[in-house]
Amino acid sequence: MLDEPAPRDARVGAVGDAAAPMIEIVDLVKRFGPFTAVDGVSFAVGRGEVLGFLGPNGAGKSTTMKMAAGFLSPTRGRIAIAGHDVETDAIAAKRALGYLPEGAPAYGDMTPRSFLDFLGRVRGLERAVLARRLAQVVEEIQLAAVLDQPIETLSKGFKRRVGLAGAILHDPPCLILDEPTDGLDPNQKHEVRNLIRRMAPDKAIVVSTHILEEVEAVCSRAVIIDRGRVVADGRPAELVARSPFHNGVRLRLLATVADLGARLADVPGVTRVVTPEAGTPGRDFLVVPAAGASIIEGVAARLRQTGIAIETMAVEHGKLEDVFRDLTTSDAARTGARP
Protein backbone atom coordinates (compact mmCIF):
# COMPACT_ATOMS: atom_id res chain seq x y z
CA MET A 1 0.00 0.00 0.00
CA LEU A 2 2.92 2.33 0.70
CA ASP A 3 3.88 2.30 -2.94
CA GLU A 4 0.55 3.69 -4.02
CA PRO A 5 1.00 6.91 -5.99
CA ALA A 6 -0.17 10.15 -4.42
CA PRO A 7 -3.78 10.97 -5.23
CA ARG A 8 -4.22 13.21 -8.25
CA ASP A 9 -5.73 15.97 -6.17
CA ALA A 10 -2.48 16.45 -4.30
CA ARG A 11 -0.81 17.35 -7.56
CA VAL A 12 -3.62 19.60 -8.72
CA GLY A 13 -3.46 21.52 -5.47
CA ALA A 14 0.08 22.63 -6.17
CA VAL A 15 -0.76 26.15 -7.35
CA GLY A 16 2.15 28.41 -8.14
CA ASP A 17 4.32 25.56 -9.33
CA ALA A 18 5.30 26.70 -12.82
CA ALA A 19 4.99 23.17 -14.17
CA ALA A 20 1.52 22.56 -12.73
CA PRO A 21 -1.21 22.77 -15.33
CA MET A 22 -3.44 25.81 -14.92
CA ILE A 23 -6.30 24.29 -16.87
CA GLU A 24 -6.58 20.55 -16.44
CA ILE A 25 -9.25 18.39 -18.02
CA VAL A 26 -9.28 14.69 -17.22
CA ASP A 27 -11.41 12.10 -18.99
CA LEU A 28 -14.30 14.47 -19.54
CA VAL A 29 -17.60 12.96 -20.69
CA LYS A 30 -20.88 14.73 -21.39
CA ARG A 31 -24.00 12.93 -22.49
CA PHE A 32 -27.28 14.54 -23.52
CA GLY A 33 -29.72 11.66 -23.25
CA PRO A 34 -28.47 8.98 -25.63
CA PHE A 35 -26.13 11.40 -27.43
CA THR A 36 -22.53 11.60 -26.27
CA ALA A 37 -21.26 15.08 -27.04
CA VAL A 38 -17.91 14.79 -25.30
CA ASP A 39 -16.35 11.37 -24.95
CA GLY A 40 -13.29 11.13 -22.75
CA VAL A 41 -11.46 14.38 -23.53
CA SER A 42 -8.28 15.03 -21.56
CA PHE A 43 -5.71 17.78 -21.86
CA ALA A 44 -3.80 20.16 -19.67
CA VAL A 45 -2.65 23.69 -20.36
CA GLY A 46 0.21 25.31 -18.48
CA ARG A 47 1.12 28.92 -17.94
CA GLY A 48 2.52 30.45 -21.10
CA GLU A 49 0.71 28.02 -23.34
CA VAL A 50 -1.93 28.94 -25.92
CA LEU A 51 -3.90 25.89 -26.84
CA GLY A 52 -5.86 25.95 -30.08
CA PHE A 53 -8.97 23.86 -29.73
CA LEU A 54 -10.14 22.66 -33.13
CA GLY A 55 -12.84 20.48 -34.49
CA PRO A 56 -15.74 20.48 -36.91
CA ASN A 57 -19.08 21.96 -35.85
CA GLY A 58 -20.76 19.64 -33.39
CA ALA A 59 -17.51 17.93 -32.41
CA GLY A 60 -17.95 18.94 -28.77
CA LYS A 61 -15.69 22.00 -28.59
CA SER A 62 -18.22 24.38 -27.11
CA THR A 63 -19.66 21.72 -24.80
CA THR A 64 -16.16 21.05 -23.44
CA MET A 65 -15.57 24.75 -22.91
CA LYS A 66 -18.96 25.22 -21.24
CA MET A 67 -18.05 22.49 -18.78
CA ALA A 68 -14.60 23.97 -18.15
CA ALA A 69 -16.24 27.33 -17.43
CA GLY A 70 -18.59 25.68 -14.94
CA PHE A 71 -21.75 26.31 -16.93
CA LEU A 72 -22.58 22.67 -17.65
CA SER A 73 -21.92 19.79 -15.30
CA PRO A 74 -19.92 16.92 -16.76
CA THR A 75 -21.45 13.46 -16.84
CA ARG A 76 -18.02 12.14 -15.83
CA GLY A 77 -14.51 13.42 -15.47
CA ARG A 78 -12.77 16.23 -13.70
CA ILE A 79 -11.80 19.80 -14.50
CA ALA A 80 -9.46 21.98 -12.49
CA ILE A 81 -8.91 25.69 -13.09
CA ALA A 82 -5.79 27.05 -11.36
CA GLY A 83 -5.96 24.00 -9.10
CA HIS A 84 -9.62 24.49 -8.13
CA ASP A 85 -12.06 21.76 -9.03
CA VAL A 86 -14.86 23.26 -11.12
CA GLU A 87 -17.52 21.08 -9.49
CA THR A 88 -16.53 21.16 -5.83
CA ASP A 89 -14.78 24.53 -5.62
CA ALA A 90 -16.77 26.34 -8.28
CA ILE A 91 -16.51 29.92 -7.05
CA ALA A 92 -12.70 29.84 -6.74
CA ALA A 93 -12.41 28.18 -10.15
CA LYS A 94 -14.67 30.78 -11.75
CA ARG A 95 -12.74 33.57 -10.11
CA ALA A 96 -9.51 32.37 -11.74
CA LEU A 97 -11.07 32.09 -15.17
CA GLY A 98 -11.97 34.52 -17.92
CA TYR A 99 -14.53 33.00 -20.24
CA LEU A 100 -15.83 34.22 -23.56
CA PRO A 101 -18.92 32.13 -24.36
CA GLU A 102 -19.79 31.15 -27.91
CA GLY A 103 -21.37 34.12 -29.70
CA ALA A 104 -20.05 36.59 -27.10
CA PRO A 105 -23.40 37.23 -25.39
CA ALA A 106 -23.85 40.54 -23.56
CA TYR A 107 -26.75 42.52 -22.14
CA GLY A 108 -27.92 44.50 -25.17
CA ASP A 109 -29.55 47.32 -23.23
CA MET A 110 -26.32 48.15 -21.42
CA THR A 111 -23.42 50.20 -22.73
CA PRO A 112 -19.96 48.59 -22.82
CA ARG A 113 -18.99 50.84 -19.91
CA SER A 114 -21.88 49.79 -17.67
CA PHE A 115 -21.55 46.16 -18.79
CA LEU A 116 -17.85 45.99 -17.90
CA ASP A 117 -18.52 47.88 -14.69
CA PHE A 118 -21.17 45.30 -13.78
CA LEU A 119 -18.81 42.38 -14.48
CA GLY A 120 -16.07 44.01 -12.42
CA ARG A 121 -18.38 44.58 -9.47
CA VAL A 122 -19.81 41.06 -9.53
CA ARG A 123 -16.25 39.79 -9.60
CA GLY A 124 -15.57 41.90 -6.53
CA LEU A 125 -12.88 44.16 -8.03
CA GLU A 126 -12.12 47.17 -5.88
CA ARG A 127 -13.26 50.49 -7.28
CA ALA A 128 -9.75 51.77 -8.03
CA VAL A 129 -8.61 48.46 -9.52
CA LEU A 130 -11.74 48.29 -11.64
CA ALA A 131 -11.25 51.82 -12.97
CA ARG A 132 -7.64 51.05 -13.87
CA ARG A 133 -8.43 47.72 -15.52
CA LEU A 134 -11.37 49.24 -17.40
CA ALA A 135 -9.10 51.92 -18.87
CA GLN A 136 -6.46 49.31 -19.76
CA VAL A 137 -8.88 46.92 -21.40
CA VAL A 138 -10.66 49.67 -23.32
CA GLU A 139 -7.31 50.78 -24.71
CA GLU A 140 -6.12 47.26 -25.49
CA ILE A 141 -9.30 46.26 -27.27
CA GLN A 142 -10.00 49.71 -28.72
CA LEU A 143 -13.47 50.18 -27.34
CA ALA A 144 -13.22 53.88 -26.53
CA ALA A 145 -15.31 54.92 -29.54
CA VAL A 146 -18.35 52.90 -28.52
CA LEU A 147 -18.03 52.92 -24.74
CA ASP A 148 -21.33 54.73 -24.17
CA GLN A 149 -23.49 53.23 -26.92
CA PRO A 150 -25.99 50.47 -26.12
CA ILE A 151 -24.37 47.13 -26.95
CA GLU A 152 -27.35 46.07 -29.08
CA THR A 153 -26.61 48.91 -31.52
CA LEU A 154 -22.97 47.86 -32.02
CA SER A 155 -21.56 45.97 -35.02
CA LYS A 156 -20.77 42.28 -34.71
CA GLY A 157 -17.07 43.02 -34.40
CA PHE A 158 -17.56 45.44 -31.54
CA LYS A 159 -19.93 43.08 -29.75
CA ARG A 160 -17.30 40.36 -29.94
CA ARG A 161 -14.69 42.73 -28.58
CA VAL A 162 -16.96 43.79 -25.70
CA GLY A 163 -17.29 40.11 -24.79
CA LEU A 164 -13.54 39.67 -24.98
CA ALA A 165 -13.04 42.74 -22.79
CA GLY A 166 -15.39 41.19 -20.24
CA ALA A 167 -13.37 37.98 -20.24
CA ILE A 168 -10.01 39.63 -19.55
CA LEU A 169 -11.24 42.50 -17.35
CA HIS A 170 -10.21 40.88 -14.07
CA ASP A 171 -6.84 39.82 -15.49
CA PRO A 172 -7.41 36.11 -14.80
CA PRO A 173 -4.59 33.55 -14.89
CA CYS A 174 -6.70 31.28 -17.10
CA LEU A 175 -8.63 32.18 -20.23
CA ILE A 176 -11.10 30.15 -22.25
CA LEU A 177 -12.19 31.91 -25.42
CA ASP A 178 -14.79 30.33 -27.67
CA GLU A 179 -14.17 31.68 -31.17
CA PRO A 180 -12.80 35.06 -30.13
CA THR A 181 -12.18 36.26 -33.71
CA ASP A 182 -15.45 35.11 -35.26
CA GLY A 183 -17.13 38.02 -37.04
CA LEU A 184 -14.10 40.29 -36.95
CA ASP A 185 -12.59 41.85 -40.05
CA PRO A 186 -8.98 40.96 -40.97
CA ASN A 187 -7.53 43.96 -39.14
CA GLN A 188 -9.51 43.24 -36.00
CA LYS A 189 -8.51 39.57 -36.18
CA HIS A 190 -4.91 40.67 -36.35
CA GLU A 191 -5.40 42.90 -33.29
CA VAL A 192 -7.03 40.14 -31.26
CA ARG A 193 -4.26 37.68 -32.20
CA ASN A 194 -1.69 40.21 -31.08
CA LEU A 195 -3.58 40.68 -27.85
CA ILE A 196 -3.59 36.92 -27.22
CA ARG A 197 0.12 36.75 -27.97
CA ARG A 198 0.79 39.62 -25.57
CA MET A 199 -1.18 37.93 -22.78
CA ALA A 200 0.26 34.49 -23.46
CA PRO A 201 3.47 34.56 -21.37
CA ASP A 202 1.75 34.72 -17.99
CA LYS A 203 -1.57 33.02 -18.68
CA ALA A 204 -2.93 29.65 -19.69
CA ILE A 205 -5.17 30.20 -22.70
CA VAL A 206 -7.56 27.93 -24.59
CA VAL A 207 -8.88 29.31 -27.88
CA SER A 208 -11.37 27.53 -30.06
CA THR A 209 -11.46 28.49 -33.68
CA HIS A 210 -12.43 27.43 -37.16
CA ILE A 211 -9.63 29.41 -38.71
CA LEU A 212 -6.66 27.12 -39.06
CA GLU A 213 -4.12 29.81 -39.92
CA GLU A 214 -4.99 31.33 -36.58
CA VAL A 215 -3.72 28.23 -34.85
CA GLU A 216 -0.40 28.43 -36.65
CA ALA A 217 -0.26 32.16 -35.91
CA VAL A 218 -0.96 32.24 -32.17
CA CYS A 219 -1.10 28.76 -30.67
CA SER A 220 1.78 26.92 -29.10
CA ARG A 221 -0.24 23.74 -29.20
CA ALA A 222 -3.26 22.40 -31.01
CA VAL A 223 -5.83 19.83 -29.95
CA ILE A 224 -8.19 18.54 -32.61
CA ILE A 225 -11.37 16.83 -31.49
CA ASP A 226 -13.88 14.92 -33.52
CA ARG A 227 -17.12 13.37 -32.31
CA GLY A 228 -16.19 14.22 -28.76
CA ARG A 229 -12.76 12.55 -28.84
CA VAL A 230 -9.27 14.00 -29.06
CA VAL A 231 -7.83 12.90 -32.41
CA ALA A 232 -4.64 14.96 -32.37
CA ASP A 233 -2.63 16.88 -29.80
CA GLY A 234 0.70 18.54 -30.55
CA ARG A 235 2.55 21.63 -31.67
CA PRO A 236 1.06 23.07 -34.87
CA ALA A 237 4.30 22.27 -36.75
CA GLU A 238 4.10 18.65 -35.62
CA LEU A 239 0.54 18.39 -36.81
CA VAL A 240 1.39 19.96 -40.14
CA ALA A 241 4.12 17.34 -40.54
CA ARG A 242 1.34 14.73 -40.50
CA SER A 243 -0.01 16.13 -43.75
CA PRO A 244 0.24 13.60 -46.61
CA PHE A 245 1.83 16.38 -48.67
CA HIS A 246 4.50 17.25 -46.09
CA ASN A 247 7.94 17.29 -47.77
CA GLY A 248 6.29 16.87 -51.15
CA VAL A 249 7.40 18.90 -54.13
CA ARG A 250 5.33 21.64 -55.70
CA LEU A 251 6.22 22.16 -59.35
CA ARG A 252 5.33 24.57 -62.10
CA LEU A 253 6.65 23.65 -65.52
CA LEU A 254 7.36 25.98 -68.44
CA ALA A 255 5.54 23.78 -70.90
CA THR A 256 2.74 21.27 -70.56
CA VAL A 257 3.81 17.72 -69.80
CA ALA A 258 1.09 15.11 -69.96
CA ASP A 259 2.78 12.10 -68.39
CA LEU A 260 4.82 13.54 -65.53
CA GLY A 261 3.36 10.96 -63.17
CA ALA A 262 4.78 8.10 -65.22
CA ARG A 263 8.18 9.79 -65.57
CA LEU A 264 8.57 10.29 -61.81
CA ALA A 265 7.00 7.00 -60.78
CA ASP A 266 10.28 5.20 -60.10
CA VAL A 267 12.00 8.07 -58.23
CA PRO A 268 12.66 6.69 -54.73
CA GLY A 269 10.06 7.88 -52.19
CA VAL A 270 7.53 9.22 -54.71
CA THR A 271 4.07 7.71 -54.32
CA ARG A 272 2.02 9.73 -56.79
CA VAL A 273 1.72 13.01 -58.64
CA VAL A 274 -1.40 15.14 -58.38
CA THR A 275 -2.65 18.48 -59.66
CA PRO A 276 -2.88 20.90 -56.73
CA GLU A 277 -5.97 22.93 -55.99
CA ALA A 278 -6.31 25.89 -58.35
CA GLY A 279 -3.44 24.58 -60.49
CA THR A 280 -3.36 24.19 -64.27
CA PRO A 281 -3.46 20.51 -65.27
CA GLY A 282 -0.30 19.56 -67.13
CA ARG A 283 1.71 22.49 -65.76
CA ASP A 284 1.17 22.53 -62.00
CA PHE A 285 2.02 19.40 -60.06
CA LEU A 286 2.32 18.25 -56.50
CA VAL A 287 4.58 15.26 -56.06
CA VAL A 288 3.44 13.30 -53.02
CA PRO A 289 6.12 11.54 -51.00
CA ALA A 290 5.91 8.38 -48.95
CA ALA A 291 5.63 9.20 -45.27
CA GLY A 292 8.90 10.59 -43.97
CA ALA A 293 10.66 10.52 -47.34
CA SER A 294 12.55 13.50 -48.70
CA ILE A 295 12.18 13.54 -52.46
CA ILE A 296 13.12 16.96 -53.76
CA GLU A 297 16.64 15.98 -54.86
CA GLY A 298 15.47 12.84 -56.61
CA VAL A 299 12.69 14.72 -58.39
CA ALA A 300 15.05 17.56 -59.41
CA ALA A 301 17.61 15.08 -60.79
CA ARG A 302 14.98 13.19 -62.78
CA LEU A 303 13.59 16.40 -64.29
CA ARG A 304 17.09 17.47 -65.33
CA GLN A 305 17.76 14.06 -66.89
CA THR A 306 14.57 14.12 -68.90
CA GLY A 307 15.06 17.73 -69.97
CA ILE A 308 11.82 19.11 -68.53
CA ALA A 309 12.09 22.88 -67.98
CA ILE A 310 10.98 24.08 -64.55
CA GLU A 311 9.51 27.51 -63.86
CA THR A 312 9.31 27.12 -60.06
CA MET A 313 9.96 24.29 -57.62
CA ALA A 314 9.48 24.24 -53.87
CA VAL A 315 9.24 21.88 -50.94
CA GLU A 316 5.64 21.62 -49.74
CA HIS A 317 5.18 21.87 -45.98
CA GLY A 318 1.60 20.76 -46.04
CA LYS A 319 -1.35 22.53 -44.51
CA LEU A 320 -3.04 22.09 -41.17
CA GLU A 321 -6.22 22.05 -43.19
CA ASP A 322 -5.24 18.79 -44.87
CA VAL A 323 -4.48 17.20 -41.52
CA PHE A 324 -7.71 18.52 -40.07
CA ARG A 325 -9.74 17.12 -42.95
CA ASP A 326 -7.91 13.85 -42.70
CA LEU A 327 -8.59 13.45 -38.98
CA THR A 328 -12.18 14.63 -38.78
CA THR A 329 -15.30 13.56 -40.55
CA SER A 330 -17.64 15.95 -42.24
CA ASP A 331 -20.77 17.37 -40.64
CA ALA A 332 -22.92 15.73 -43.27
CA ALA A 333 -21.65 12.31 -42.29
CA ARG A 334 -23.08 12.47 -38.81
CA THR A 335 -26.57 12.48 -37.44
CA GLY A 336 -27.86 13.66 -34.13
CA ALA A 337 -25.14 16.28 -33.83
CA ARG A 338 -25.99 19.26 -31.70
CA PRO A 339 -24.44 22.67 -31.53
Next chain:
Amino acid sequence: MKSVCTIARRELAGYFATPLAYVFIIVYLFLTGIFTFYVGNFFERGEADLVPFFDFHPWLYLFLIPAIAMRLWAEERKSGTIELLLTLPVPLWAAITGKFLAAWGFTAIALALTFPMWITVNYLGQPDNGVILAGYIGSLLMAGAYLAIGSCLSAATRNQVVAFVLTVVVCFLFTVSGAPMVLDAFSGWAPQAIVDTVASFSFLTHFNGIVAGVIEAKDIVFFATLIVAALAANAIVIDMKKAS
Protein backbone atom coordinates in the same frame (compact mmCIF):
# COMPACT_ATOMS: atom_id res chain seq x y z
CA MET B 1 -24.59 39.41 -0.52
CA LYS B 2 -22.83 42.17 -2.41
CA SER B 3 -23.17 40.21 -5.61
CA VAL B 4 -26.93 39.87 -4.99
CA CYS B 5 -27.15 43.67 -4.82
CA THR B 6 -25.01 44.15 -7.93
CA ILE B 7 -27.14 41.72 -9.91
CA ALA B 8 -30.36 43.25 -8.61
CA ARG B 9 -29.18 46.75 -9.46
CA ARG B 10 -28.27 45.76 -13.01
CA GLU B 11 -31.58 44.02 -13.50
CA LEU B 12 -33.59 46.94 -12.14
CA ALA B 13 -31.70 49.37 -14.38
CA GLY B 14 -32.56 47.01 -17.24
CA TYR B 15 -36.27 47.57 -16.62
CA PHE B 16 -35.91 51.30 -16.94
CA ALA B 17 -33.62 51.05 -19.97
CA THR B 18 -36.62 50.05 -22.07
CA PRO B 19 -40.11 51.59 -22.26
CA LEU B 20 -41.42 48.42 -20.55
CA ALA B 21 -41.09 49.91 -17.07
CA TYR B 22 -42.93 53.09 -17.92
CA VAL B 23 -45.66 51.33 -19.88
CA PHE B 24 -46.15 48.91 -17.01
CA ILE B 25 -46.38 51.60 -14.36
CA ILE B 26 -48.82 53.68 -16.40
CA VAL B 27 -51.06 50.70 -17.18
CA TYR B 28 -50.91 49.60 -13.57
CA LEU B 29 -51.88 52.99 -12.16
CA PHE B 30 -54.59 53.42 -14.79
CA LEU B 31 -56.14 50.04 -14.05
CA THR B 32 -56.00 50.42 -10.27
CA GLY B 33 -57.83 53.73 -10.75
CA ILE B 34 -60.53 52.22 -12.93
CA PHE B 35 -61.05 49.27 -10.63
CA THR B 36 -61.17 51.38 -7.50
CA PHE B 37 -63.42 54.19 -8.69
CA TYR B 38 -65.66 52.61 -11.31
CA VAL B 39 -65.82 48.90 -10.54
CA GLY B 40 -65.22 49.19 -6.81
CA ASN B 41 -67.62 52.15 -6.28
CA PHE B 42 -65.11 53.94 -4.08
CA PHE B 43 -67.27 57.05 -3.64
CA GLU B 44 -70.71 55.43 -3.52
CA ARG B 45 -69.69 53.18 -0.62
CA GLY B 46 -69.23 56.22 1.55
CA GLU B 47 -66.53 54.57 3.66
CA ALA B 48 -63.07 55.90 4.31
CA ASP B 49 -60.98 52.85 3.50
CA LEU B 50 -59.08 51.36 0.56
CA VAL B 51 -60.94 48.04 0.41
CA PRO B 52 -62.15 48.63 -3.19
CA PHE B 53 -58.54 49.43 -4.12
CA PHE B 54 -56.98 46.30 -2.63
CA ASP B 55 -59.85 43.99 -3.57
CA PHE B 56 -58.83 43.96 -7.21
CA HIS B 57 -55.10 43.52 -6.69
CA PRO B 58 -55.11 39.71 -7.01
CA TRP B 59 -56.85 39.95 -10.38
CA LEU B 60 -54.71 42.80 -11.59
CA TYR B 61 -51.53 40.98 -10.59
CA LEU B 62 -52.72 37.86 -12.31
CA PHE B 63 -51.95 39.50 -15.66
CA LEU B 64 -49.50 42.25 -14.85
CA ILE B 65 -47.01 40.33 -12.74
CA PRO B 66 -46.42 37.55 -15.29
CA ALA B 67 -45.62 40.34 -17.76
CA ILE B 68 -42.75 41.41 -15.50
CA ALA B 69 -41.63 37.91 -14.58
CA MET B 70 -41.66 36.46 -18.09
CA ARG B 71 -38.40 38.06 -19.15
CA LEU B 72 -36.43 37.26 -16.01
CA TRP B 73 -34.83 34.04 -17.27
CA ALA B 74 -36.39 33.46 -20.69
CA GLU B 75 -34.57 36.53 -21.96
CA GLU B 76 -31.24 35.41 -20.47
CA ARG B 77 -31.63 32.02 -22.08
CA LYS B 78 -32.62 33.43 -25.45
CA SER B 79 -29.76 35.92 -25.66
CA GLY B 80 -27.22 33.48 -24.19
CA THR B 81 -26.31 35.85 -21.35
CA ILE B 82 -27.31 33.10 -18.92
CA GLU B 83 -24.00 31.48 -19.80
CA LEU B 84 -22.23 34.67 -18.89
CA LEU B 85 -24.16 35.18 -15.66
CA LEU B 86 -23.73 31.61 -14.44
CA THR B 87 -20.00 31.50 -15.15
CA LEU B 88 -19.39 34.53 -12.94
CA PRO B 89 -18.06 33.69 -9.49
CA VAL B 90 -21.45 33.91 -7.78
CA PRO B 91 -23.56 31.02 -6.48
CA LEU B 92 -26.73 30.24 -8.42
CA TRP B 93 -28.96 31.28 -5.53
CA ALA B 94 -27.40 34.74 -5.55
CA ALA B 95 -28.22 35.22 -9.23
CA ILE B 96 -31.78 34.01 -8.71
CA THR B 97 -32.30 36.14 -5.61
CA GLY B 98 -30.79 39.21 -7.24
CA LYS B 99 -33.03 38.99 -10.27
CA PHE B 100 -36.09 38.26 -8.14
CA LEU B 101 -35.40 41.18 -5.81
CA ALA B 102 -35.07 43.51 -8.78
CA ALA B 103 -38.47 42.46 -10.11
CA TRP B 104 -39.98 42.71 -6.65
CA GLY B 105 -38.42 46.12 -6.11
CA PHE B 106 -39.92 47.22 -9.38
CA THR B 107 -43.42 46.16 -8.35
CA ALA B 108 -42.83 47.92 -5.03
CA ILE B 109 -42.09 51.11 -6.96
CA ALA B 110 -45.30 50.71 -8.96
CA LEU B 111 -47.26 50.00 -5.81
CA ALA B 112 -45.75 53.00 -4.02
CA LEU B 113 -46.85 55.22 -6.89
CA THR B 114 -50.47 54.56 -5.94
CA PHE B 115 -49.95 56.89 -2.97
CA PRO B 116 -52.47 59.46 -4.34
CA MET B 117 -55.09 56.86 -3.48
CA TRP B 118 -53.98 57.00 0.13
CA ILE B 119 -53.91 60.80 0.10
CA THR B 120 -57.42 60.90 -1.39
CA VAL B 121 -58.92 58.68 1.25
CA ASN B 122 -57.22 60.64 4.02
CA TYR B 123 -58.49 63.88 2.53
CA LEU B 124 -62.05 62.59 2.36
CA GLY B 125 -62.28 61.00 5.78
CA GLN B 126 -60.44 59.45 8.71
CA PRO B 127 -59.38 55.99 7.57
CA ASP B 128 -57.50 53.50 9.72
CA ASN B 129 -54.05 53.99 8.28
CA GLY B 130 -52.82 50.87 10.04
CA VAL B 131 -55.23 48.79 8.03
CA ILE B 132 -54.13 50.54 4.84
CA LEU B 133 -50.47 49.84 5.64
CA ALA B 134 -51.39 46.20 6.22
CA GLY B 135 -53.06 46.21 2.82
CA TYR B 136 -49.93 47.52 1.16
CA ILE B 137 -47.78 44.91 2.91
CA GLY B 138 -50.18 42.15 1.91
CA SER B 139 -50.27 43.37 -1.67
CA LEU B 140 -46.48 43.43 -1.87
CA LEU B 141 -46.18 39.95 -0.38
CA MET B 142 -48.71 38.59 -2.83
CA ALA B 143 -46.90 40.27 -5.73
CA GLY B 144 -43.72 38.56 -4.52
CA ALA B 145 -45.41 35.18 -4.59
CA TYR B 146 -46.69 35.73 -8.14
CA LEU B 147 -43.24 36.91 -9.18
CA ALA B 148 -41.44 33.93 -7.69
CA ILE B 149 -43.76 31.56 -9.56
CA GLY B 150 -43.23 33.58 -12.73
CA SER B 151 -39.46 33.59 -12.29
CA CYS B 152 -39.44 29.81 -11.94
CA LEU B 153 -41.58 29.25 -15.03
CA SER B 154 -39.61 31.81 -17.01
CA ALA B 155 -36.54 29.60 -16.59
CA ALA B 156 -38.37 26.69 -18.19
CA THR B 157 -38.53 28.29 -21.64
CA ARG B 158 -36.66 30.72 -23.83
CA ASN B 159 -39.95 32.05 -25.20
CA GLN B 160 -41.36 34.92 -23.15
CA VAL B 161 -44.91 34.42 -24.42
CA VAL B 162 -44.89 30.80 -23.27
CA ALA B 163 -43.53 31.94 -19.92
CA PHE B 164 -46.30 34.51 -19.63
CA VAL B 165 -49.13 32.08 -20.41
CA LEU B 166 -47.76 29.37 -18.09
CA THR B 167 -47.41 31.86 -15.26
CA VAL B 168 -50.94 33.22 -15.70
CA VAL B 169 -52.36 29.69 -15.59
CA VAL B 170 -50.42 28.61 -12.50
CA CYS B 171 -51.08 31.88 -10.70
CA PHE B 172 -54.76 31.61 -11.57
CA LEU B 173 -54.92 28.21 -9.89
CA PHE B 174 -53.26 29.61 -6.78
CA THR B 175 -55.59 32.60 -6.76
CA VAL B 176 -58.88 30.77 -7.15
CA SER B 177 -58.12 27.69 -5.07
CA GLY B 178 -60.06 29.31 -2.22
CA ALA B 179 -63.00 30.39 -4.36
CA PRO B 180 -66.35 28.56 -4.18
CA MET B 181 -66.06 27.28 -7.76
CA VAL B 182 -62.99 25.28 -6.83
CA LEU B 183 -63.95 24.32 -3.30
CA ASP B 184 -67.41 23.11 -4.38
CA ALA B 185 -65.72 20.66 -6.71
CA PHE B 186 -64.04 19.11 -3.66
CA SER B 187 -66.53 19.61 -0.86
CA GLY B 188 -69.04 17.08 -2.28
CA TRP B 189 -66.78 14.07 -1.89
CA ALA B 190 -63.47 14.96 -0.28
CA PRO B 191 -62.92 15.01 3.47
CA GLN B 192 -62.92 18.45 5.06
CA ALA B 193 -59.17 18.24 5.62
CA ILE B 194 -58.52 18.17 1.88
CA VAL B 195 -60.95 21.00 1.23
CA ASP B 196 -59.20 23.03 3.90
CA THR B 197 -55.79 22.21 2.44
CA VAL B 198 -56.85 23.32 -1.03
CA ALA B 199 -58.40 26.46 0.39
CA SER B 200 -55.27 27.19 2.38
CA PHE B 201 -53.27 27.51 -0.85
CA SER B 202 -55.42 30.35 -2.00
CA PHE B 203 -53.78 33.71 -2.40
CA LEU B 204 -57.22 35.25 -1.89
CA THR B 205 -57.76 33.76 1.56
CA HIS B 206 -54.38 34.92 2.83
CA PHE B 207 -54.49 38.28 1.10
CA ASN B 208 -58.01 39.12 2.31
CA GLY B 209 -56.95 38.29 5.85
CA ILE B 210 -54.13 40.80 5.70
CA VAL B 211 -56.18 43.48 3.91
CA ALA B 212 -58.78 43.27 6.66
CA GLY B 213 -56.04 44.61 8.90
CA VAL B 214 -55.15 41.35 10.60
CA ILE B 215 -51.51 40.61 9.94
CA GLU B 216 -51.27 37.03 11.07
CA ALA B 217 -48.07 35.01 11.13
CA LYS B 218 -49.65 32.22 9.10
CA ASP B 219 -50.39 34.54 6.18
CA ILE B 220 -46.91 36.02 6.18
CA VAL B 221 -45.38 32.57 6.51
CA PHE B 222 -47.54 31.31 3.67
CA PHE B 223 -46.34 33.93 1.21
CA ALA B 224 -42.74 33.77 2.42
CA THR B 225 -42.67 29.98 2.14
CA LEU B 226 -44.20 30.11 -1.30
CA ILE B 227 -41.58 32.62 -2.47
CA VAL B 228 -38.69 30.56 -1.10
CA ALA B 229 -40.11 27.32 -2.50
CA ALA B 230 -40.71 28.81 -5.96
CA LEU B 231 -37.19 30.24 -6.05
CA ALA B 232 -35.73 26.90 -4.98
CA ALA B 233 -37.70 25.28 -7.80
CA ASN B 234 -36.33 28.04 -10.02
CA ALA B 235 -32.79 26.84 -9.29
CA ILE B 236 -33.71 23.27 -10.15
CA VAL B 237 -35.36 24.32 -13.42
CA ILE B 238 -32.30 26.38 -14.41
CA ASP B 239 -30.01 23.43 -13.69
CA MET B 240 -32.17 21.08 -15.72
CA LYS B 241 -32.65 23.39 -18.68
CA LYS B 242 -29.14 24.83 -18.95
CA ALA B 243 -28.00 22.52 -21.68
CA SER B 244 -30.89 23.10 -24.07
